[in-house]
Each structure stands twice: as structure tokens, then as C-alpha cells.
Amino acid sequence: MDQEIERVITYLSRARSVLFITGAGISAESGIPTYRGIGGLYDGKTTDEGLPIEVALSGSMFQRRPELTWQHIHQIERACRGATFNRAHEILARVEECFERCWVLTQNVDGFHRTAGSKNVIDIHGDIHELRCTRCSFTERVVDYSNLEPCPNCPRCGALLRPEVVLFEEMLPPTKVMRLQQELAMGFDLVFSIGTSSLFPYIDGPVLEAVARKRPTVEINPGRTDISDVVDVKLRMGAVAACEALWAERDRWMAQRG
Structure with missing residues (x-):
């Protein structure tokens, strides 16, 4: 494992742009149930x-x-309810300051990356705390649903409210897809996949594209996924342990960058 960490440190020292792709595994250590039906x-x-x-x-x-x-x-x-971001989210937010360009693409709808401080976030499936009216322009951020009606209506026009998340069968938000495409078109020097089973083409696609371009790729996941055999480095660790191990060496990989 030390050898694999060393390889990732070398990648970090050479990178100017980084993409972190995150899934349920990064929030599991905050007590959020992992996916496949939540x-x-x-x-x-x-x-x-x-x-x-x-x-x-x-x-x-x-x-x-x-x-x-x-x-x-x-x-x-x-x-x-009651869960919050963990050390892995915090570290990714701080890593953002270490590169010329750094983005998080997340499948998670918990909003933890932003509350931890990350600014460049594409929450491709939305945020469960953001509500919008199905008829008018009303929107509202709700920290928890404890005071929300079972089937809430808009206080402005009376129409049905819904969370700003992508339900099954629905299309991804065009503006977020466009943002992702723009960033991918610019390319990334290093791509991480953290805590995701990589089942969707827009999630494993950036990794496979980086592989095709011969850009280094890293997977952080204690289990095996469809991309485990194609990435350059596979860290069989939880998100928090892996992020802490890499952050502990921050001064070294920043110094190596020159």
C-alpha cells in the first residue's frame, strides 16, 4: 500500500488540474446509507x-x-438527517486550493462537498436540500424535512414542490452536463474515482477518457468495480483513510512540484 501511495504522491506533484469523482462511499463514513436503493x-x-x-x-x-x-x-x-460532511470532504475542499484547476463531480445528493467548502462542484444528481416549485420560480433551501408536509405545496402559487434531484427516468440537468463537458474538453492531468461503483457512463467515462489519453487515474474504493482493472493505482481503502494519507504528505508533493 505504501508503494501505491507513493505513486499517487508522484501524480499529485506533477498535476496542475485534478478531477475528483465521488459516490456514496465518500459519504458512507458520515453515516449516510450507500446507494442501490439508498x-x-x-x-x-x-x-x-x-x-x-x-x-x-x-x-x-x-x-x-x-x-x-x-x-x-x-x-x-x-x-x-443529522449527518454532516466528514474528513474526506474537508480534505477535498482544501485540495482545491492546491491546483490551478480542481473540480468535484459527485453523484451524491447530500450537499456535503459544498458545506465542507468545495467551490467547484458539479452535483450531477442534484441536492436533496434544495426544493423548487413545479409551476412557478419559487425555490427554497431546507436543512431538514422535519417540518415539511408529507406532500408539500408551494407557498407562492400552491403547486406541488419537489426536491431538486434527478429521479429515475429523468434527464440530467442540461446546465450541469454542459459544465462537465466543458471541463472534460479542457482535460485533466489526474482523475480520481472515490467511493463509486462507476455504473453510469458519465461517471466512469471521465476515467476511461483519461486512461485513453494516458493521464494517470486513481481509484479509492475498498471493493472492486468495473474500472478497478483499468486505473493506474487502486487504493483499497475507505475515502477518509485514503484522503488523510495523501493529505499528510501534502508538503512533500507540493514541494516536489517546484
């Missing part, structure tokens, strides 16, 4: 209504039965 909450099970969670949390179900979709959104928020 992990421990639905893992391998159907909902009480006998539906796959992907159906209950789909755009079409929200159109037909918003109260059902909201019921499960409330369950997810309740399971995550």
Missing part, C-alpha cells in the same frame, strides 16, 4: 407497496402519485 434502507428489497425503489422514485411515478414518491424521499432524508 443502500441499507432498501438494499435488495422492494418498498412496502411491493415496488422496486427505482419505480417509487421515478419521474413517471412522481407525475402519477407524487405522494408515494414524496413518502420515500422523506424516508431517505430521515435516514440521513
Whole structure:
């Protein structure tokens, strides 16, 4: 493992631009259930209504039965309530200051990267704490849902509210996709994949593109994924342990940069 850490330190010392791609694994150490139906909450099970969670949390179900979709959104928020960012989020926020260009692309909807201090964040699936009206321009940030109605309505026009997240079957937000494409077109000297199973093409794509361009790639994940065999370095560690190990050597990789 020390040898692998040394290789990553060398990559960091040579990089001017870095992309961190994060998934549920980075927030798991904050007590957030990991995915696949929001992990421990639905893992391998159907909902009480006998539906796959992907159906209950789909755009079409929200159109037909918003109260059902909201019921499960409330369950997810309740399971995550009280959690906050961890040391890995903090370190990525501080790493941002060490490079000419540094971005986080995250699948997570918990908003932890921004609350930890990261400025360059593409939260491609949205933020569960941001609500918007389905009819007018009303938006609101809600820290937790404890005082939220089961199926909340807009205080301005009375229409249904929804969280600013991408439900199953829905398209990714065009503005965020465009931002990601712009940054990828510029290229990155180093790409990290942290705590994600890399199931979506817009998540493993940047890693595979970096591999094709012969740019160094690093995966931080205690388990195996579809990209484990193609990355340059695989750190079989949790996100917090790996980030702390690399941050502990910050002075060294910054000095090597010259």
C-alpha cells in the first residue's frame, strides 16, 4: 500500500488540474446509507407497496402519485438527517486550493462537498436540500424535512414542490452536463474515482477518457468495480483513510512540484 501511495504522491506533484469523482462511499463514513436503493434502507428489497425503489422514485411515478414518491424521499432524508460532511470532504475542499484547476463531480445528493467548502462542484444528481416549485420560480433551501408536509405545496402559487434531484427516468440537468463537458474538453492531468461503483457512463467515462489519453487515474474504493482493472493505482481503502494519507504528505508533493 505504501508503494501505491507513493505513486499517487508522484501524480499529485506533477498535476496542475485534478478531477475528483465521488459516490456514496465518500459519504458512507458520515453515516449516510450507500446507494442501490439508498443502500441499507432498501438494499435488495422492494418498498412496502411491493415496488422496486427505482419505480417509487421515478419521474413517471412522481407525475402519477407524487405522494408515494414524496413518502420515500422523506424516508431517505430521515435516514440521513443529522449527518454532516466528514474528513474526506474537508480534505477535498482544501485540495482545491492546491491546483490551478480542481473540480468535484459527485453523484451524491447530500450537499456535503459544498458545506465542507468545495467551490467547484458539479452535483450531477442534484441536492436533496434544495426544493423548487413545479409551476412557478419559487425555490427554497431546507436543512431538514422535519417540518415539511408529507406532500408539500408551494407557498407562492400552491403547486406541488419537489426536491431538486434527478429521479429515475429523468434527464440530467442540461446546465450541469454542459459544465462537465466543458471541463472534460479542457482535460485533466489526474482523475480520481472515490467511493463509486462507476455504473453510469458519465461517471466512469471521465476515467476511461483519461486512461485513453494516458493521464494517470486513481481509484479509492475498498471493493472492486468495473474500472478497478483499468486505473493506474487502486487504493483499497475507505475515502477518509485514503484522503488523510495523501493529505499528510501534502508538503512533500507540493514541494516536489517546484
